[in-house]
Amino acid sequence: MVSIEQVSPEAFPPQDNLFQTAFWGTFKKFAGQEPRFFSATFTDDDASSAYTFPFMILLRHRHDGSCYAYAPKAPSIALPAEQRGTLLEELALALRPHVPENCICLRFDLAWRSRYGGDEILKPETAQLALNWGTKTHNLRKASGNHLAPDTVIINLSLTPEQILSRMRGTTRNCIRRAYRSEIDFAVGGIDMLHDWYGLYEETAKRKGFYYESEDYFNTLFSHKRIQENTFHEPPPHKKIETKKKEIIPLAAPAPLPQFHIMTASKSGKLLSGIIIALSGHNAYYMYAGSSEDLKELMANYGLQWEAVRFARSKGCTNYDLMGIPPNGDTSNPMAGLYLFKTGFGGEKVRFAGTWDYPYDEKRYAYFNLEEQMR
The missing domain is CATH 3.40.630.30 (Gcn5-related N-acetyltransferase (GNAT))
Incomplete structure (x- = not known):
């Protein structure tokens, strides 16, 4: 019932x-x-x-x-x-x-x-x-x-960085190393990076024939985050604490409000790749992405995903959902490249x-x- x-x-x-x-x-x-x-x-x-x-x-x-x-x-x-x-x-x-x-x-x-x-x-x-x-x-x-x-790849972030790397496909690890050897600049931010990121996202969607959201959609997403924080988690008035007391967090404490971050990879000031990830409690999600056709040989996309793994892990997340792959590795599938890219990071293939x-x-x-x- x-x-x-x-x-x-x-x-x-x-x-x-x-x-x-x-x-x-x-x-x-x-x-x-x-x-x-x-x-x-x-x-x-x-x-x-x-x-x-x-x-x-x-x-x-x-x-x-x-x-x-x-x-x-x-x-x-x-x-x-x-x-x-x-x-x-x-x-x-x-x-x-x-x-x-x-x-x-x-x-x-x-x-x-x-x-x-x-x-x-x-x-x-x-x-x-x-x-x-x-x-x-x-x-x-x-x-x-x-x-x-329904099919996705979920990376277990409760493992050590060495263990996560060891589970990756060898070619994926090599691509990550290439990105770092190429001295790619990685950055993480918010709405201040949105306009530049959106240009890359829109260009990528048009090039690949994907549906894409408007820039207003993402402006709302990041501004809505601040509204929600003020609405649902308004801090109590300041009170003077007479004595120090260790705070005990109850086991039933709710997860924090979701957070959204823009992560970018650049070389000599040129934006090569950018993603938006969401953090919700113990879960991280790879939500939106854009990448340039220039300097693809530097493997910026791979380095950026490793940065996302490290960042989500540092925020207490234990799972990183790469959000969608084809059901199998059929090379005739138009999304076969996406399958190879995401499964290369060594996460668990999951079918919902x-x-x-x-x-x-x-x-x-x-x-x-x-x-x-x-x-």
Whole structure:
């Protein structure tokens, strides 16, 4: 059984999962999406245990006036595989009164790892049968596409730098060494570096034919960071401390608010590569990137990623998610180069369960699904 209660962004706890934070939800409001925040409780059928967790959705409005509810990297709760379908079904049903009548479906981008490892991709029909096992409505559907790439590489930052390097592909280590021998200048900053970085990002996206965000999007991202810090973490009035007392941090202390940083690699004043990374609690994310075609032989991209590893580790992160690779090393895949680049850093290849829908309106969902397939 699932019960949910709508809460304010201020009452929504910070956590390691960037995409399920009040910061991410309220930031996406500037992109035209409508965040709603909930406290959800899942109770086993035998009532032997209950799990309470934060749950955030984004209402995405469509051209015909309808909408769908999107839950990015959610739910953030560890459950045995046999209980996952039941939770998703009951969560969707409990949420129905809290979304507009014309809401087509609840879409989950699952934070759970796939139950099926290896390079074989399970057929949607088989995956649906497995996830709906034990549910009452058997109505969970594998979406026709994924919003976030289900395959990624995650580097374990709790290892020593020497151990991280030892797990890398030999050619990757050599490329990192080349970047340092070339005396690349590495820097880390924030909104002050944004304009120069954005020019490189836009140039890269146009060259490769990728979708790219506007500069205003990133200006909002970095200014929103400061707004959120003032709103959610306003310091208490200063009080004189009479005696020194050791502060004990409780085990249940929440994760800090997400932080975003621009990291760049330059040579003789020329910007060669730049990335934006996000830090959320113990997790770091490789979010956005741009690189120049000039001086590629200096391997600035490789050195910059090693700088990102070192920086995230210094901030207390234990995982660095490189955010998306093709499902395997098929050389015919247009993104095969990305696969080689990211897997070369020696992290764990992870496959998440992907994007799933729970339809609220079958007729509208059929058209919605067909639209997505055609697009």
